[in-house]
Amino acid sequence: MVSELLREGCMEWDTELVKRLFLPQDVEAILSTPLSVSAAADRMVWAEDKKGRFSVKSVYRLARETEAKEGKASCSDPTKLHGAWKGVWRMNLPNKLKHFTWKACNGILATKESLFKRKITADDICEACGSQVETSLHMLCFCNHSTEVWKSCKLSLPFNIQESWGFLDTFSRLRFVWDTQQEKLERWVAICWGIWKNRNEVPHGGAKRPGQVIVRNALRLVDDFQAAIRVPSQSRSCTHDTTRWRPPPPGYFKVNVDGAIFAKSNHSGVGVIVRDGDGNVVAAMCRKLDLPLGVLETEAKALEMGVVFAEEVGLRDVVFEVDSQVLINAIHGTCEAVSSVLNIIQGVLQKAQSFRTFDFLHTKRQGNAPAHLLAQQAQKVEGLAVWLEECPSQVAHACAKDVSLLQSSF
Numbered sequence: 001m002v003s004e005l006l007r008e009g010c011m012e013w014d015t016e017l018v019k020r021l022f023l024p025q026d027v028e029a030i031l032s033t034p035l036s037v038s039a040a041a042d043r044m045v046w047a048e049d050k051k052g053r054f055s056v057k058s059v060y061r062l063a064r065e066t067e068a069k070e071g072k073a074s075c076s077d078p079t080k081l082h083g084a085w086k087g088v089w090r091m092n093l094p095n096k097l098k099h100f101t102w103k104a105c106n107g108i109l110a111t112k113e114s115l116f117k118r119k120i121t122a123d124d125i126c127e128a129c130g131s132q133v134e135t136s137l138h139m140l141c142f143c144n145h146s147t148e149v150w151k152s153c154k155l156s157l158p159f160n161i162q163e164s165w166g167f168l169d170t171f172s173r174l175r176f177v178w179d180t181q182q183e184k185l186e187r188w189v190a191i192c193w194g195i196w197k198n199r200n201e202v203p204h205g206g207a208k209r210p211g212q213v214i215v216r217n218a219l220r221l222v223d224d225f226q227a228a229i230r231v232p233s234q235s236r237s238c239t240h241d242t243t244r245w246r247p248p249p250p251g252y253f254k255v256n257v258d259g260a261i262f263a264k265s266n267h268s269g270v271g272v273i274v275r276d277g278d279g280n281v282v283a284a285m286c287r288k289l290d291l292p293l294g295v296l297e298t299e300a301k302a303l304e305m306g307v308v309f310a311e312e313v314g315l316r317d318v319v320f321e322v323d324s325q326v327l328i329n330a331i332h333g334t335c336e337a338v339s340s341v342l343n344i345i346q347g348v349l350q351k352a353q354s355f356r357t358f359d360f361l362h363t364k365r366q367g368n369a370p371a372h373l374l375a376q377q378a379q380k381v382e383g384l385a386v387w388l389e390e391c392p393s394q395v396a397h398a399c400a401k402d403v404s405l406l407q408s409s410f
């Protein structure tokens with residue numbers, strides 16, 4: 001099993017063991033596969049595509065290459081689920097609503113249908129209407145009570161939802177149609193969640209709430225949440241000068257990260273530096289990784305370590321900055337990540353939920369100098385070096401330069 005190749009208790013390859021067990025070219029392949037510290041769930045990856053996506057084109061190519069045999073691909077549709085995953089985590093909603101949506105997309109909400117399948121209940125009939133199977137979609141959109149909720153809200157849907165669709169289908173279609181109107185999708189999800197919440201209150205003695213109350217409470221939750229996080233989203237929308245270091249918004253910390261590759265020794269390095277709004281160094285670290293990672297994989301590991309480090313340092317409102325545009329695009333979901341870093345990106349996004357507010361920005365190399373130097377510095381470090389409340393001497397000059405540029409810009 002793959003897990004036996006990991007060091008006990010952590011998500012790192014047991015390099016010595018791997019080298020002992022495998023041939024050199026396999027060792028290279030194994031160690032250059034970056035692992036996510038957050039132990040993301042295993043995924044099906046379509047090996048014929050660089051991004052791990054199943055596509056007709058890649059099947060066609062494979063079929064041509066292997067000359068015949070049926071190119072039968074897996075029957076489930078990982079593309080749709082992956083698209084939904086990104087859609088869920090990009091929504092501007094409290095975590096509990098995202099988790100609810102993700103469960104519903106995966107068909108694991110504790111509805112009667114799902115409980116019956118797992119042999120927990122004797123039947124799968126909806127308790128509210130007593131006549132239909134309680135699927136997620138029945139409970140959220142078609143049962144008497146939920147239709148009353150939807151009638152009392154002003155959100156008009158772009159199409160009629162069909163009872164046969166399932167939640168993932170419905171969510172995917174709404175996401176597609178409301179591509180540029182994400183706030184509508186967020187409202188739709190919030191109302192679904194309100195219906196689900198009330199449905200769970202009733203068996204425990206809670207009152208069945210009128211439709212308007214469910215809608216009002218759900219939308220208020222969204223408004224309050226979005227008002228509270230408005231600050232960092234502004235920092236993203238304003239086009240900032242990426243050739244120099246910019247301070248985070250007041251009260252925030254900025255975490256710059258970078259990766260370095262030491263090709264000769266088959267190692268890579270990670271540098272992380274945390275600064276406040278005045279450019280003071282709050283914490284820094286660099287780490288040498290005994291792994292022959294590629295450029296993007298190293299950058300992704302650097303970001304992951306930056307997120308973990310920021311959490312360990314106890315930051316709550318954070319802006320992360322990297323100089324890899326590809327990585328930032330993948331984080332923001334504006335383009336698909338290559339599959340070798342997909343787990344790391346998912347882990348980073350999940351981990352980031354533990355901050356009160358966060359943002360991910362791109363900067364140019366010039367705006368990321370201290371992190372770059374720290375990543376280079378990792379070559380000379382045995383494992384890990386950490387500085388708290390002090391500036392590593394190796395980057396003192398670069399940090400002072402950032403601050404002086406900062407002052408000259410006012």
Ligand SMILES: [Zn+2]
Pocket residue numbers: 126127128129130131132138139142143144
């Ligand atoms: Zn029902």
